Amino acid sequence: MSNLGLISCPRLFLYKPGLRLVSAGFFISGSVGGIMEQSVLMLGNEAIARGLYECGCAVATAYPGTPSSEILSSVASIIKQEPGQMHVQWAVNEKVAFEIAYAAAITGLRAAVSMKQVGLNVASDPLMSAAYMGTKGGFVIVSADDPGPHSSQTEQDSRLSAMAAKIPVLDPDSPDQAKKMIKLAFELSERYEIPVMLRPTTRVCHSRQDIPAGAPSTDHRKPGFEKDPARWAATPKFRFHLHRELENKLVDIALDADTAPRNITRGKDSKRAVVVSGVAAAHAKEIVSELGLMDAVSLYQVLQPFPLHTEFRDRLLDTYEDILVIEETTGVIEMQLAERSRVKGKVSGFVPRVGELLPEAIQNLIETFAGIDVTSYEKATPGGRRPTLCAGCPHRASFFAIKKASPKGIYTSDIGCYTLGLNMGAVDTVLCMGAAVGQAAGFYHAYRNEDNRPDIIATIGDSTFFHAGIPPLIDAVVQNIPFVLVILDNRTTAMTGNQPTPATGVGATGEKTAMVDIASLVKGCGVNHVKTGDPYCLDEFIPMLKEAVAFSKANGPAVVIARHPCILYRSGEKAGGKPREVEITESCDGCAYCITHFECPALVLDEESERVAVDRALCTGCGVCFHVCPKNSIQERK
């Protein structure tokens, strides 16, 4: 296994996606039942990917979204190193990703789709229906939640969607458990012919842990789609029967021993029980042990929050007087416990309903519940830096140009790095994927009877445009909406880690794919004014935007494609041009116009000299800032 000529190591290996397993060169006495296992440092999402690979998943699809993105890219890395028959792809959106993987599963193969929680909203149409029809091969939906939220529009709980769809959901507490639960999910899915959800949260996806990496499955199945229109193309009459079957499956699933809750500690009296799931379980296990409450409370970990195991539910309510449920982000387990008077949780208001349940909060909840002294923690004063577009980001140039071309417009925008255009006052609305276009139309209609109608400039990223921007653009063409759509085409899905878009021409494993040309697509939607420009060249780009605004007012929708590759996407299209050295001239009086209106992290106000300085570590030499200073104090050093 070792290619480095180091001491061959029985247990400890460093695992890096895209690289081989590398021996760490140390022996430790960690053998399990005589069989030595290889432990490697894995990100939670890599652990999930490894689980899919080891379980013989034949088709894995996804649309990127934090905190789920590294799942599919890790699968791709694994199969680049250990080639097999697996199909791995980024799909244009979560709905399409779901449908591709689901179809593979109903042929009897194992398949999985991964996404973030708001992506599950996009895929909820096939989800609800697939629950009724069920599956043949194991079908796992990984929907990653983001309590906090750290990188999301909402703190919604995917387990509620599983409940709405009536499918089982597993809630891992760690990367290690997430990997084990992938296996459990496939088994459960095949045992009951039902889609199964794995719901990790940010703290699982983005934690790293030493985890044993196992061998891939040797079960090589052949697809065998059995035509059964009453199931796979069911009319409402048959859907009624499928619904009844689904309800019956849930009854059995709530009795399955494999997913039954675990008893972590058994308190001496039968008064108090703490029920935990997900990463709250990891926090609680450590806290209960550190507080010395092992004998004082009984701690139970729920692996499958829905459907809650019926025997567990009954025993819990029969045994304990006082029950605390700690889970993220909604009271899904709590809602399934009758006799609310004895249950404390999210629904009762004992556990905060909003925000991430940090371990210190969980400690305070358990202390209060156990009737011991409550540790008081200082609240930090908010501070630190807000996120901003990278130095050299082409979006910054686009937003600067938009504000020059239409200073008083309404700026609808969308989901991606460019949401950060709000720091520059160039983003007024962010609703959900694709809404920049639909909202632009709505703003036009709202103001249509006014004398002074504002310009409407919508911004949307290339990947987001493909994902959900096309139907509303068609709608805007049909309604002849006078607005400008700026497609921020940086050739990649940047915010989530530079995944390809349909215009990139590269697939998940780096394989060549067909390319869809954005300008042709826009023209095909019926837009008559389509221009492509490089936002770095502000001298040309600002007039191009002004022209589009004038066209839209007279004729309807206009599209400008702001094309310049993301500075973080090194392997992609080259940006061209040499870096230009920035010089702040003597004329700078520290007015900070550039910092407020351009907000490049490489331009900093030096407090001592009260002048602007260039942070050479961050400056990429894009030279866009030469256009920014009203006093012309930012110049190229010749």
Next chain:
Amino acid sequence: MKQAVRQQIVISGVGGQGVLFVTRLIAESAINNGFRVLASEAHGMAQRGGTVVSHLKVGEFESPLIRPLAADGLLALKADIPDAHLLFMGPDAWAVVNSLAPVDLDSGKRGQQPAAVYHYDCDGLAADIGNVKSANLVLLGVAIAGMSHGDKIDTPLFCSIDDIRHVLFERFSQNKKILDVSVRALEAGYDRFKSMRKRP
């Protein structure tokens, strides 16, 4: 195999400074030493130049997060450390800060000075050795040098300069250029801080 350790380290900085990279290096050196590891990272929106913090727990733990007052050490890639990150530090914690000037970690809500605070101009040294982006590795070198400085530290950073060098060799065995730059930054931080401290 080394003595079992149990330590919690907070690594603070802003997006783009390489907070996650330093976290991974230390985590991998822990695994190489036969210790269990749990680390928590910030991804996505948080990485775009905003404040970034990662938590690293080495030894037997269940939770990936460090509670306030529980950290044994703080590595700070920015001298301007947010209050929220300082509050993780326990009463006997050490801190290593990328700063030209001495830092006062007593101010604010923490209310007490850490057991040991080392500061060093890692950005300056990184620029001197021709790679401004390597301040993270310089800081790690400084931290390891600081641990052997002689101050009474209850839980000094467990890894040695050789441990980290070994991890870098494993990671970049295919890319000699990056390997050389990384090792040079690590060693520069370690050597300069050591020699600076030796002077009377």
